[in-house]
Amino acid sequence: MIELRAARGAVLKKTRAALLFAAALALAPARSACSAGGAPFPRGGERSSCWILVDMDTFFCGSCLDHLLAFSRAMPARIQEERVRGILVFGGSGNPEEARRRAQVIRAKWQGFSRANDIRFTAALDMDKAFAGLLKAGIGVLVFDARAGEVRRYPLPVPRGGLEEILRILVD
Amino acid sequence: MNIRRSTAFALFVLAVLGPARAGTGKVSLQEVLAIGGLRDAALLQWTGVTTDAAGNIFVLDALDFSLKKFGPDGRLLKKAGRKGQGPGEFMAPRLLAGSGSRLYATDQNVFGIYEYDSDLRFLRTIPCPALVLALRALPDGKLAAAVVGMPSPAKLLVMDGQGRLLSEFPLSDSRDAGLLMDSAGFDLDAQGQFYIAYLFRDRVEKRTRDGRPLWGKSFLGQKTAATTSVQNLLLPKETCFKDVAVDAFGHVFVLGGKLSKNPSRDVYILNADGVLLTTLTLPEPSHCLYIDGRNFLYARADEGLTLKKYRILYD
Numbered sequence: 001m002i003e004l005r006a007a008r009g010a011v012l013k014k015t016r017a018a019l020l021f022a023a024a025l026a027l028a029p030a031r032s033a034c035s036a037g038g039a040p041f042p043r044g045g046e047r048s049s050c051w052i053l054v055d056m057d058t059f060f061c062g063s064c065l066d067h068l069l070a071f072s073r074a075m076p077a078r079i080q081e082e083r084v085r086g087i088l089v090f091g092g093s094g095n096p097e098e099a100r101r102r103a104q105v106i107r108a109k110w111q112g113f114s115r116a117n118d119i120r121f122t123a124a125l126d127m128d129k130a131f132a133g134l135l136k137a138g139i140g141v142l143v144f145d146a147r148a149g150e151v152r153r154y155p156l157p158v159p160r161g162g163l164e165e166i167l168r169i170l171v172d
Numbered sequence: 173m174n175i176r177r178s179t180a181f182a183l184f185v186l187a188v189l190g191p192a193r194a195g196t197g198k199v200s201l202q203e204v205l206a207i208g209g210l211r212d213a214a215l216l217q218w219t220g221v222t223t224d225a226a227g228n229i230f231v232l233d234a235l236d237f238s239l240k241k242f243g244p245d246g247r248l249l250k251k252a253g254r255k256g257q258g259p260g261e262f263m264a265p266r267l268l269a270g271s272g273s274r275l276y277a278t279d280q281n282v283f284g285i286y287e288y289d290s291d292l293r294f295l296r297t298i299p300c301p302a303l304v305l306a307l308r309a310l311p312d313g314k315l316a317a318a319v320v321g322m323p324s325p326a327k328l329l330v331m332d333g334q335g336r337l338l339s340e341f342p343l344s345d346s347r348d349a350g351l352l353m354d355s356a357g358f359d360l361d362a363q364g365q366f367y368i369a370y371l372f373r374d375r376v377e378k379r380t381r382d383g384r385p386l387w388g389k390s391f392l393g394q395k396t397a398a399t400t401s402v403q404n405l406l407l408p409k410e411t412c413f414k415d416v417a418v419d420a421f422g423h424v425f426v427l428g429g430k431l432s433k434n435p436s437r438d439v440y441i442l443n444a445d446g447v448l449l450t451t452l453t454l455p456e457p458s459h460c461l462y463i464d465g466r467n468f469l470y471a472r473a474d475e476g477l478t479l480k481k482y483r484i485l486y487d
Contacts, residue, residue, distance in 0.1 A: 060217055060234060060476070062264035062280050069255070104210050105475050109235065112213040112477075116236035117255070 220268025341383025
């Protein structure tokens with residue numbers, strides 16, 4: 001009886017260890033398991049990413065274009081394609097027909113602009129003005145740092161050293 | 173007898189004045205061509221436009237930093253330029269003017285005027301002592317430019333094709349007008365006299381070739397543009413007028429800005445004496461007006477994705 005209990009205990013221990021090992025494998029961040037070990041937020045397979053908020057109402061202003069192009073040119077094509085997304089923020093009237101038309105204009109303008117300037121990240125229209133407040137607060141870039149389990153914000157133009165920092169987060 | 177005489181006199185007056193009044197009543201537009209559009213990436217955000225005698229249409233595009241040539245049918249024939257600061261490159265292309273086989277373009281923050289041939293080959297940069305706000309190419313190869321005045325008042329310069337200054341006059345009689353408050357657009361009539369529309373002041377003026385004022389008028393109830401503080405500088409933020417163009421009959425088309433009833437759509441049509449003849453409302457807001465040598469009017473649509481060409485119809 002005692003032997004049976006001991007054998008069952010051994011099996012349970014092994015099973016628990018196997019389960020813990022499997023869970024550790026599943027939960028560990030893809031590349032940073034050691035350095036991020038113990039951090040509560042990172043999850044397995046999660047990669048850092050970045051949203052860039054583009055104010056389409058002032059898009060045309062020369063320096064705004066420069067800041068946006070400087071950002072995209074600092075990011076390697078693959079990083080842009082895989083980790084960066086644009087949010088196109090625009091104002092307009094409450095008239096649904098006018099809003100739909102404006103959205104079409106913004107979409108066409110962005111598609112042409114990104115093609116002409118080799119911008120590789122895709123973008124989505126902020127139909128419900130969800131990001132207008134962030135833009136007004138001077139936030140131009142949101143970075144989701146998977147390794148640290150943190151979200152960072154940056155204005156656009158990104159301050160000195162910021163582009164390198166964002167790139168480091170996205171590449172890690 | 174008196175009634176007969178009165179009727180005869182009235183008919184005589186109508187017969188004499190009738191033809192002279194033609195073209196000063198209602199004015200409307202008939203769209204004849206649209207370049208670009210929602211499903212066509214031909215234009216992204218056009219800024220300057222001019223045409224040549226063959227009917228080709230030349231356009232600057234701020235979002236792909238280019239100068240484009242379209243045929244009379246609206247087909248894209250050629251594109252030149254890219255982002256940069258080298259010859260033939262743009263950082264922020266803005267104004268375009270043409271005369272004969274030459275095109276003249278400006279880059280917003282560059283002290284100079286780029287010269288091209290009609291095949292869009294960059295030829296050279298013509299020096300200019302200040303940033304250009306408005307530009308016209310004169311038939312005799314001269315250039316007229318309204319330039320920013322900081323701190324002095326803005327000026328209207330006439331230069332030869334090499335950039336040598338031939339004449340100049342200030343656009344404001346006050347040095348206290350405020351930063352950029354004397355910014356203006358302008359056009360010339362067949363006699364070389366200037367029509368000037370101020371961007372941030374409710375004022376349209378006619379001046380002689382040497383800058384002597386002939387008349388000055390307000391059309392917005394003397395509204396004043398609101399200002400905003402940018403890095404401790406007080407800058408205007410609302411436009412009174414955006415552009416001015418003279419048609420083949422000497423009518424002056426002034427495009428109203430944000431302070432007009434239909435912002436960036438109302439066009440005030442004046443005679444050569446500054447009398448308001450009628451107003452016309454563009455189908456969509458525009459940042460500029462251009463009237464070519466064949467009396468077609470060009471304006472913006474779809475926030476710069478589309479350039480529309482209209483025939484001007486006079487009742």
